[in-house]
Amino acid sequence: MCVKALLACLQRFPNKEQVYSCMAVIGRNHAVQVQAIMRSLLGINLIFHTRETSIEDQEYVGRLVMVLNAAPIQPSLVFFMPEFVHRHYRLLRNSYPDIVREIRVLDEEKEIGKTAMDEYSMEKAEEVVMSTYRRLCNVPSTALHSDRNIKRDDIFRDTSAISLYNSTVSGAARLIFCLGEVSSTVNSVSETVLRGGEIINMKQLIAQSIDDMKSVEHQFSRISLEIHTYLVYCRVLLRLAWI
Incomplete structure (x- = not known):
């Protein structure tokens, strides 16, 4: 309701920056909640490519400002953003530096891509994917919740780079990415x-995750029995938490 009211203000008041500033504060102070609704805010679809929204759309900019200000607190948000959002971030960062905070992961994106290309030229793509999958499997054994999040963020970054720079294993990389999201x-x-x-x-996040698991099962053919069992386990666990 608060977000809708602020977006309505964009049509009523000439000073857009004040509204954007309010959206930014909401993003920073409620990053977890923003993470739960990010896809609906930006119209992101897990299966189909998301159509790029015009940066001239003031309501879209307002929603994006909120998401971008949540991203430094919840870095994994970055890895669920379509490529065009990365471009829009740089534009808004230059236009409203006091409103859109720095996102380290996005600012380092080009360097990450360069590193990924160098790594893939030295190792077989399949080995990189399997190594990344094993890293994801080992995340639960990490004691601290914060350390588990850091490891998953690294995996999100790496699988995004794999998908972008090596089409032969992009499907497997996307599967690992989705499994990491479920795990998170x-x-x-x-x-x-x-x-x-x-x-x-957390209810909206739970509902979204359950839908994501269904998408994984339909989107990726021939997933192993081990992965299928894990998804069933996660779905049951989340449904129990919902009750």
Whole structure:
């Protein structure tokens, strides 16, 4: 309701920057909630390519400002953004430097891509993918929640680079990316429950994750029994948390 009211203000008041500033504050202060609704805010589809929205669309810019200000607190948001959002970030960063905060991951994006290309020229793509998958499997054994998030963010970054620079294994990289997202949601929900937090704040994230798991099963053919079992386990766990 708050976001809708602010977006409505864009049509009523000439000073857009004040509205954008409010959206930015919401993004910074409620990054977890923004993460849960990012796809609906930006119209992102897991299966189909997302159509680029015009940067002249003021409501889109308002929603994007909120997402971009949540990204420094929830870095994994960056890896779910379409490529055009990365370009829009740089434009808005130059236009509104006091409103759109620096996102380190995006600012380092070109260097990451260069490193990825160098690595793939030295190693077989399949080995890189398998190594990344094993890293994801080992994430749950990490003791601290914050360290698990850091490791997953590294995996999100690497799988994004693999998908971008090596088409032969891009499907496998996207699968690992999706599994990492599921793992992240399950971990966040578990931490919330264990710490006695309000699960109601996670309900939209849970619903989105359950839909994502269905998409994974339909989008990727011939997934292994191990992965299928893991997805069923995660779905049951999230449904139990929902109750």
